[in-house]
Amino acid sequence: MEKFSIIIPAYNEEKRIGRTLEVYGSFFSRLKKQKILDTEILVVINNTSDKTEDIVKLCQKKYRVIDYLNFKEGGKGFAIIEGFKYALKNKKVNLIGFVDADMATSPEAYYDLIKNISNNYGIIASRYLPSSKVNPKQKFSRIFISRIFNILVKVLFLLNYKDTQCGAKLFRRKALEKIVPKLGMTQWAIDIDLLYNLKKENLSVKEFPTIWSDKSASKLNTKKASIQMFFAVLQLRILNSPFKRFWKFFEPMVGIVWRIVK
Secondary structure (H helix, E strand, O other), rough: OOOEEEEEEEEEOOOOOOHHHHHHHHHHHHHHHHHOOOEEEEEEEOOOOOHHHHHHHHHHOOOOEEEEEEEEOHHHHHHHHHHHHHHHOOEEEEEEEEEEOOOOOOOHHHHHHHHHHHOOOOOEOOOOOOOOOEEEEHHHHHHHHHHHHHHHHHHHHHHHHHHHOOEEEEEEEEEEEEEEEEEOOOOOOOHHHHHHHHHHHHOOOOEEOEEEEEOOOOHHHHHHHHHHHHHHHHHHHHHOOOOHHHHHHHHHHHHHHHHOOO
């Protein structure tokens, strides 16, 4: 039975994490009982000021597949990287992935990634492939910003994916062992950082159509997020270019912008 670890980054998720862990815990506990897949669900709590940890503890008592870490530091990227490091300590784990806490990706949709990774080193869910299903349909403004961002990523990093930002991704252990020490983005650019490092190692990553339910719109300030994403990918591009040595001159200015738009 293959061993699988799924990371759920959680920042102030007391309103949603309970439902997510109930559904994911039930689904993957059933697969484990049927000896189909041995799963660990690792919640990585970061910079939380609400009752997220208390809710995770309650879910942990009900489902033995659930474990968690709690850090004072914040950032989705930070949580994912720390989750990777923790999962890699278990030598029996062969597949490691992550999913957003809002359950926009159901456990059934995530399991589709596991079943379809084939011989690839990774597989990422995509909302923008022809057979993908998004419900409800996204607003035009959000689709427009997403497509502009996608063009920017293709130009700067030559990543030929239609959707780098969907919060459901899965990788093989041997791939993460190579790239995790090189990851450094703790905010919006973590997905690009991951995929770009995999590309540099010539490790194949498959893009796969998904069923995605938009449940995060209430928490997302599209205008603010688009500015943050732009500066994050710009920073990542500079840090992966011959101009890296000049980053120390730009960093204070970028820091000011981050504080303004945060």
